[in-house]
Amino acid sequence: MSQPYAIRPLESADFAAFLDIQGDALKNAPEIFGSDYDWFDSLSILSKEQRYEKFVLFPYQYLLAAVSADRTILGMVGFSCDHHLTKLRHKGRIWGLYVRPAVRGHGIASALVRNVIMAAEEIGCEQIQLSVSTNNKDSYSLYLRLGFSVYGTESHAVKLQDGYVDEYLMSKFLR
Numbered sequence: 001m002s003q004p005y006a007i008r009p010l011e012s013a014d015f016a017a018f019l020d021i022q023g024d025a026l027k028n029a030p031e032i033f034g035s036d037y038d039w040f041d042s043l044s045i046l047s048k049e050q051r052y053e054k055f056v057l058f059p060y061q062y063l064l065a066a067v068s069a070d071r072t073i074l075g076m077v078g079f080s081c082d083h084h085l086t087k088l089r090h091k092g093r094i095w096g097l098y099v100r101p102a103v104r105g106h107g108i109a110s111a112l113v114r115n116v117i118m119a120a121e122e123i124g125c126e127q128i129q130l131s132v133s134t135n136n137k138d139s140y141s142l143y144l145r146l147g148f149s150v151y152g153t154e155s156h157a158v159k160l161q162d163g164y165v166d167e168y169l170m171s172k173f174l175r
Contacts (some may be wrong), residue, residue: 005066005074007115009058014073018052018063021073025098031133031158031165033096059123064116066108075099075108079116081125092120094130097139109142126175131157131167140168148172
């Protein structure tokens with residue numbers, strides 16, 4: 001990879017760069033997200049800003065990104081933890097892992113997930129859960145390499161125009 005990048009939580013100033021990668025992700029990997037491109041595109045800029053601001057609350061609810069020197073987001077992943085709920089604060093959730101196709105194969109996805117795991121451990125999470133499309137062999141293999149295991153399968157987890165996508169439910173115990 002010719003350009004270095006930094007792994008860091010997204011901030012309010014990254015909003016325009018987030019819109020760019022979010023559009024790319026929703027177009028190129030619709031099975032990853034609950035929202036779809038047409039719906040997201042139809043939202044007002046204020047609605048998009050309000051949704052985005054919910055995910056700049058490091059270390060409990062955030063988007064972690066690989067950001068190039070020119071502030072382009074090369075890849076991102078979401079993390080959330082209900083730290084305010086006594087009975088659920090031991091669990092975190094990874095969601096929405098996406099790396100731009102042009103920079104795949106350079107360890108960005110692995111770096112993003114490893115950093116989320118470290119941050120989750122620091123806030124006392126005991127377990128991280130996620131779901132991944134059964135068709136997404138690359139992400140599934142990555143999660144297995146990083147110590148996640150399957151605890152179930154959700155049939156018809158996502159409905160696309162041309163059919164359904166099943167998802168593996170995975171978890172990793174940190175303690």
